[in-house]
Amino acid sequence: MKTRPELRVRDALAEIYVQAAGGDASAVAAVEALALWRPGEPAREVLRARRTAEGIALFSPAGFLMEPYVPLSDYMLDRARRFGAALAWILEERATGDPIACARAAWDAGLFFEVHEILEPVWLQEHGEQRRILQGLIMAGAALHHLTHGNLAGARGLLRDATSRLREPPADEPLDLAHFARGLDALADGIEQGHVRQLSDMRELPELLPRAASH
Numbered sequence: 001m002k003t004r005p006e007l008r009v010r011d012a013l014a015e016i017y018v019q020a021a022g023g024d025a026s027a028v029a030a031v032e033a034l035a036l037w038r039p040g041e042p043a044r045e046v047l048r049a050r051r052t053a054e055g056i057a058l059f060s061p062a063g064f065l066m067e068p069y070v071p072l073s074d075y076m077l078d079r080a081r082r083f084g085a086a087l088a089w090i091l092e093e094r095a096t097g098d099p100i101a102c103a104r105a106a107w108d109a110g111l112f113f114e115v116h117e118i119l120e121p122v123w124l125q126e127h128g129e130q131r132r133i134l135q136g137l138i139m140a141g142a143a144l145h146h147l148t149h150g151n152l153a154g155a156r157g158l159l160r161d162a163t164s165r166l167r168e169p170p171a172d173e174p175l176d177l178a179h180f181a182r183g184l185d186a187l188a189d190g191i192e193q194g195h196v197r198q199l200s201d202m203r204e205l206p207e208l209l210p211r212a213a214s215h
Helices: 005-021 025-036 067-092 099-108 112-125 128-148 152-166 177-192
Strands: none
Touching: 005 025, 005 067, 005 099, 005 112, 025 067, 067 099, 099 112, 099 128, 112 128, 128 152, 128 177, 152 177
16 A cells, blocks of 8 residues: 555556546546646546545545645646647547557657556566567666656666667567667666766657657
8 A cells, every 4th residue: 555645646647547548438538637627626526536546535525636635736737738648649549448559659748657557467468579578668668767756777777678678579560669779778878877867868758669650
């Protein structure tokens, strides 16, 4: 059971994204409601119904953010913006329910924790090469999540681990993972050399693209 409010909110909001990316209508409505919500104002009913994994409401019955979560309002607004961007791409590409596509959308939107949340259930059921690739993508998301929070050593180590799993994908892999791995490795170099100490120091986000789009 998580006791820190920021972890409860992180997990509860990530669950909304995962469910919305999977096509859950209530979660899609929650993403839309979160985009309209503003601190100090009552949230829509679909958000009032949301609970943390511990069963604790995020919003009061009247729709106002519960006191422990008020300091996290800016984080929630940031998630709302990123969820909206990712979900718009997913719907435009008709990629609802495709975990790899939804992880790509999360990656491009800067939802690095959500990359892990989308892919881990799939990874647990896979075997062989596909399991290795999914693990590499999960590690990439975790690395950028660590970088977001200033854990440079953790980010660098996970970037190297992700690179080793993605640099030699199978010939029929639709994503250009070799290109992505080079970007991850270069980012690890930047951290190691002291050029990158936070996300804003990156010149560009390593690209996770289909093979045809990266050439």
